[in-house]
Amino acid sequence: xxxxxxxxxxxxxxxxxxxxxxxxxxxxxxxxxxxxxxxxxxxxxxxxxxxxxxxxxxxxxxxxxxxxxxxxxxxxxxxxxxxxxxxxxxxxxxxxxxxxxxxxxxxxxxxxxxxxxxxxxxxxxxxxxxxxxxxxxxxxxxxxxxxxxxxxxxxxxxxxxxxxxxxxxxxxxxxxxxxxxxxxxxxxxxxxxxxxxxxxxxxxxxxxxxxxxxxxxxxxxxxxxxxxxxxxxxxxxxxxxxxxxxxxxxxxxxxxxxxxxxxxxxxxxxxxxxxxxxxxxxxxxxxxxxxxxxxxxxxxxxxxxxxxxxxxxxxxxxxxxxxxxxxxxxxxxxxxxxxxxxxxxxxxxxxxxxxxxxxxxxxxxxxxxxxxxxxxxxxxxxxxxxxxxxxxxxxxxxxxxxxxxxxxxxxxxxxxxxxxxxxxxxxxxxxxxxxxxxxxxxxxxxxxxxxxxxxxxxxxxxxxxxxxxxxxxxxxxxxxxxxxxxxxxxxxxxxxxxxxxxxxxxxxxxxxxxxxxxxxxxxxxxxxxxxxxxxxxxxxxxxxxxxxxxxxxxxxxxxxxxxxxxxxxxxxxxxxxxxxxxxxxxxxxxxxxxxxxxxxxxxxxxxxxxxxxxxxxxxxxxxxxxxxxxxxxxxxxxxxxxxxxxxxxxxxxxxxxxxxxxxxxxxxxxxxxxxxxxxxxxxxxxxxxxxxxxxxxxxxxxxxxxxx
Numbered sequence: 001x002x003x004x005x006x007x008x009x010x011x012x013x014x015x016x017x018x019x020x021x022x023x024x025x026x027x028x029x030x031x032x033x034x035x036x037x038x039x040x041x042x043x044x045x046x047x048x049x050x051x052x053x054x055x056x057x058x059x060x061x062x063x064x065x066x067x068x069x070x071x072x073x074x075x076x077x078x079x080x081x082x083x084x085x086x087x088x089x090x091x092x093x094x095x096x097x098x099x100x101x102x103x104x105x106x107x108x109x110x111x112x113x114x115x116x117x118x119x120x121x122x123x124x125x126x127x128x129x130x131x132x133x134x135x136x137x138x139x140x141x142x143x144x145x146x147x148x149x150x151x152x153x154x155x156x157x158x159x160x161x162x163x164x165x166x167x168x169x170x171x172x173x174x175x176x177x178x179x180x181x182x183x184x185x186x187x188x189x190x191x192x193x194x195x196x197x198x199x200x201x202x203x204x205x206x207x208x209x210x211x212x213x214x215x216x217x218x219x220x221x222x223x224x225x226x227x228x229x230x231x232x233x234x235x236x237x238x239x240x241x242x243x244x245x246x247x248x249x250x251x252x253x254x255x256x257x258x259x260x261x262x263x264x265x266x267x268x269x270x271x272x273x274x275x276x277x278x279x280x281x282x283x284x285x286x287x288x289x290x291x292x293x294x295x296x297x298x299x300x301x302x303x304x305x306x307x308x309x310x311x312x313x314x315x316x317x318x319x320x321x322x323x324x325x326x327x328x329x330x331x332x333x334x335x336x337x338x339x340x341x342x343x344x345x346x347x348x349x350x351x352x353x354x355x356x357x358x359x360x361x362x363x364x365x366x367x368x369x370x371x372x373x374x375x376x377x378x379x380x381x382x383x384x385x386x387x388x389x390x391x392x393x394x395x396x397x398x399x400x401x402x403x404x405x406x407x408x409x410x411x412x413x414x415x416x417x418x419x420x421x422x423x424x425x426x427x428x429x430x431x432x433x434x435x436x437x438x439x440x441x442x443x444x445x446x447x448x449x450x451x452x453x454x455x456x457x458x459x460x461x462x463x464x465x466x467x468x469x470x471x472x473x474x475x476x477x478x479x480x481x482x483x484x485x486x487x488x489x490x491x492x493x494x495x496x497x498x499x500x501x502x503x504x505x506x507x508x509x510x511x512x513x514x515x516x517x518x519x520x521x522x523x524x525x526x527x528x529x530x531x532x533x534x535x536x537x538x539x540x541x542x543x544x545x546x547x548x549x550x551x552x553x554x555x556x557x558x559x560x561x562x563x564x565x566x567x568x569x570x571x572x573x574x575x576x577x578x579x580x581x582x583x584x585x586x587x588x589x590x591x592x593x594x595x596x597x598x599x600x601x602x603x604x605x606x607x608x609x610x611x612x613x614x615x616x617x618x619x620x621x622x623x624x625x626x627x628x629x630x631x632x633x634x635x636x637x638x639x640x641x642x643x644x645x646x647x648x649x650x651x652x653x654x655x656x657x658x659x660x661x662x663x664x665x666x667x668x669x670x671x672x673x674x675x676x677x678x679x680x681x682x683x684x685x686x687x688x689x690x691x692x693x694x695x696x697x698x699x700x701x702x703x704x705x706x707x708x
Contacts, residue, residue, distance in 0.1 A: 047636045049274040051646060055634050056272070062292040063644040065256070065269045069285070071641075073135040075157060076207045079143050080136045081111045091135055092283045096416065096423050097445055098123055100375055112138050122421075122448040125490075145206055147244070156205040158708045161642065163198040165701035166219065173220060173349070173689030186351040190220035190689060191227060198293070199232070200642070208244075213237040216293040220349030220689075227354050234346065236298070238289040248312065249305040254290035254298050257316060257467075258282075259368055263437055263459075263477060264381045264412025264429040266469035267297060273471060275498040275525040275539070277453040277486035280471055281425055281443055286314060286368075291642075295346035296322045299364065314368040316383070321358035327392055336360070338392040342466070350689070361388040364467075375418040382411040385466055398509035401435075401478065403464035408432050410465050421445035427470070435462030437477060439470055441484075449490035453500075457482045461508045472504075473519070473545075479508040499524035515558065517546035536570035549591070564588040565633075577610035587631045599626025601633040601649050614663040621656045624649035640671035640703040653679035653695075667708055673701040 050063055069090055078087055080102065088099040101121050106112070115138050118124040173190035182189060196219045203211040215232035222228040238253035256268040261282050268288070271279050286305055290298040303316035323343035326336055339360055348357045366383020387406045393399040412429035426440035441455035457472055461479040468477040471484075482504035490496045505518040525539040542564050549559030566586040573579045585601045603622035618638040626632060632650035638659050639645045649655065657675035664670060676698040679685065685697050 049271045049276065049279060050644070051634050051636050052274055053269070053272060062294050063269065063646075064642045065290075065292045065294075066271065068291050068642075069288075070135065072204065072207055075204070077135055077137045079139050079141075080115065080132075081106065081138060081140065082142050083136075089283050090285075091132060093131060093278075094128075095278045095443065095445075096281065096418050097421055097443070098128075100418050111140055114138060123445055123451075145208060147208070152205045152209055156203055156209070159200075159202040159204075160706045160708075161198070161200040161703060163196075163640065163643065163701065163703040165196040165198075165699060166194050167692075168698040168700060169685070169692035169694060169696065171686065171689065172691045188689070190349040191351075191354070192217075192220050192222040192349065194219045195223075197223070197232070198643075200291070202291075208242050210240040210289060211238065212289065212291060214291060214293060216295075218347055218349070220347070227348065233348055234293060234295045236290055236293070238291075240287075240289045246306050246308065247304060248307045249287040249314075250303070251287050251289060252302045254300050255303055256285075256288050256290055256298055257303065258284045258286060258288065259314075259381050260284060260379060260412065260414030261425060261427040261439055261441075261470055263427040263439055263468055263470040264410055264414070264465070265366075265383060265467050267299060267467050268292075268469075270469050273484065273500060273502060273521070273523075275500070275523055277451055277488045277498065277500065278443065280441060280453050280455045280484060280486065281423065282470075286312075287316075293346070294344070296342070296344050310371055310373045312368075312370040312372065312379075314370070316364075316366060318362075318364040320362060322360060322362050323356050324359040324389075324391075325356055326359055336389050338390045340392060340394060342391070359389070362386070363388075377416040378414070380411070380413045382409070384409050398511055398513070401461050401464070401508065402476075403431075403466065408464055408466065410467075429463070429465070429468070431462070431464040433462055433464055435460045435464055435478075437463040437465075437468075437470075451488045453484070453486040455482075455484040455486075457484075474506070474510070479506055479510070481505050481507070494529050496527045496529075497525070498527070512547050514548055515546075517558070519543075519545035533573035534570070535572075536568070539565070539567040539569070541565040541567075547591075559591045561589070561591040564590075577608060577613075579605075579607040579609070581605035581607070583635065585633055585635075587626065587633050589627075589631045597627035597631050599624065599631035599633065599650070601635060603635065603655075605638075607638075616659075616661040618659040619657065621654070622649065623654050625652045626650045637675070640673060640701060641669075641705065643701070643703070645675070647677070651679055652681070653677060667706060669705045669707075671701070671703040671705075673699075675699045675701075 050066070073090060078090065085099050085103055088094060088102055101123070102118070105121055115129055115133060115136065118129055119126070171194065174194050177189050197217045199215045201213050214236045216234045217223050217232045221233045224231050236254045238251060238255055241250045242248065244250070257265050258268060259265050262270055270282055273279065287303045299316065299318035300320035301316070301318040303314065305312055305314040323346070324339035325341045325343060327340040328337040329335065330337055336359060343356055348354050363386040364383060366381065368379055368381040370377065370379035385408045390406050391404050393402045393404050409432035410429065412427055414427035415425065417424045421444060423443040428436070428438045430436045437459040439455070439457040441453065444452045446452055455471065457470070457480065459472060459477045459480045463478050465477065470477050472480050472482065474480050482502060484500060484502045486500035488496070488498040500523050502521040506513070507516050509515065510517070522542045523539070525537050527535065527537040529535050542562065544560055544562045547559050547561050549557045564587070567583065569583045571579065571581045582604050583602065586598065587600070588598045590596045601622060601624045603620050605618065605620045608617040620637065622635070624633065626649065629650050632648040634646055634648050637645040637647065637657055655675070655677040657673065659671065659673045662670045676696055678696045682695045683693070685692050685695065
C-alpha cells in the first residue's frame, strides 16, 4: 500500500494537512453534549446501506422510496401498545423476531408504561430503543379514528413541495446552435433548458387515507412547449387507503408491489447486502403508493388487498407506456416493429431520447393469496406481463437466455416462520419458459449479543422476470448461485463486530465476462462507542470478481479484479446542536493482468442544529485523489427533504457543499443547497453533451415546503 498522493501540488498539500489537523484535533475533545434521538450507529448504518446500493449501479436512482415510510411515521407515530405485527414491521430496522417479541411481551405483561421497558426483552438495547423513539408513542389510550369524510378533510395533513436545481456551468448541450446546425445534428443539443423542476403534493390522514401527485422535469427537457406542451415531462398520482374494514390496502393510480423476498414480484427499490445482518430479510409492504420520480419502474392502475381472519387476497392490474430502445420501424406506417431494450433513465432531452419515450405499452395483472397465522406467513403470487411490441435482444451470446417476446408469466411461493429466536424465510419462483429460481435463509438471535444470518440463492440461467429484486450480484436475478453468512456480535458494552462473507458463481456468460465465472465478497466492521456522543467504526471490504482480460481475440484470458476498501468513520457531538463527522477511505484496485491503482477520500462534516432555533446548517469539505474511474469512492451527502445526493469521487480534487434549512413559520420550511466539485489539472468536465469548460461543476438547489 503506497503513501497517499499529497505531493502533486502545493495547494493540495496545504489543504490535505489542514484537513488532517481538523480531522484529528477534535477527536480528543471531551464529550459534553446530549445526542439527538436515535443511535448514531444505526443512522450511520442506514446511510451505509444506501451508499452500497449506489456502488452497485451506474443509474441515478431516487432513494426517497426507501425512506418515505419513515418520514410518514415521524408525522404519525405508531402507538406501540396497540400496534399489530404488520404495523411494527413498518419500522424496517426491526427484525421479525423483534416485532413478535413486542407483541408477545404485551400479551404476557400488559401495556407498556415506557418505551424503555423494552430493555427487559433480549435484543432491545438502548441503541435500538433510541432508533425507535422518533417513530413510536406509548399510550394506554387505544387509537380511535373518525373515518367520516368531513373529519378526514378537516384533520388531514397537506404537504406541498416545490424544488428547483441547476448546474451553473454551461454544458455543451445547452450552447446556442443555429437552426441549420440543429437540422444537421438533431442529437447534438438538448431541447430544453438546464433547469430541473420538481413539484409534489401530499394528503395524509394518519397514514390511513393518502393521496398525492408528483411532477418532474429533468434538466434538458422542454417545459410547456415543443415535446412537452403539458408542462412537466413526468406526472404521477395516487389515492391510497388502509384498514377500511375488510379492505386492508387499496391503491388507485401509481403504486408499488412488494411480496415475499422479492424474487417473484418487487417493483420498488430495496436494500441489499450490508454490515447489518438483518438486511438480508426483506420487509414486504404488499401495496404502497408510488412517490418517487422513477419514470418506468412502478405500476399504474389499481390494486387491493382484502383480509378475512388469517387469509389475505391481493389483486392488481397495471397498464402504462414505458421507454424502450427502438429496434426497427415500418417505413410505410411508421409503426414500431420491435424494441431491443427497456429504458430506466427517464431522460427525454434529445431527439433520440424522445423517440424512445413511451415506445411500448406494458400491461401487468395478477394476484396473491397469503395465509399468516401467528408467527407463520406463507404466500403464493402469480401474474402476467404483456408488451404490445416484442422485445428482441441483440445476438450477444451473454444475452441468450434474456427475456424476449411479448408475454411472460411469473409465479412463486414464499414463506416466513418465526420460532422463538429463529426466523426461517425463503421463496421459489418460476417463469413461463420453464426457468426457476430459489432462495432460502435463516436468521438467528443466538444470544442477546449475537445474531447470525445464513442465505442461499440459486437463480437459474433461464429464469426471466422483469420485476424481480431479490438480493444478489446480478440486477435481474438470473444465472447466479451464492451463499451468504453474516454475523453481529456485541463484544463489550462499547465494542461490537459485524460482517459477512458471500461466495457466488455465474454458470453462464455475463456482460464483459465471456466464460462462467465466480467471485467472493467480504466485509468486516468494528464499531466503538466511546461515549454517548462519540461513535466510530473501522471497515474493511474485499470484492473479488472475474472479468475478461487481454485482447478481443477468440481466446480470452481470465482476470480476477479485486477491490479493497478501508474506511474509518467517526461521528462526534461537540456541543449541544453541533455534530462533527469525519471519514477517511482508501480504495485499492488490482487485477491479475498487472493493472493496479488506488485512491482515497477524506472529508469533514459539520452539522449545526441548535435546539429551539428555526434553522439547521450542514456543510462538508472533501478531498479526493484516485488514479482512475475504477477507484471511485461513493459518499452520501445531506440534501433537501425527499432528495438524495450520493456522488462518486474520482481523479483528484476537492468538493464542498452547504445546506441550509430555515423554518419561516411552523408551516413553511425553506432549503438552500450549494455544492461544487473542483478537479485539479482538468480543462473540461464531463463528456458529450454534458461537457463543460473549466475544472469545476457547481450545483444549486432550492426547495420550499408548505404544510397546511
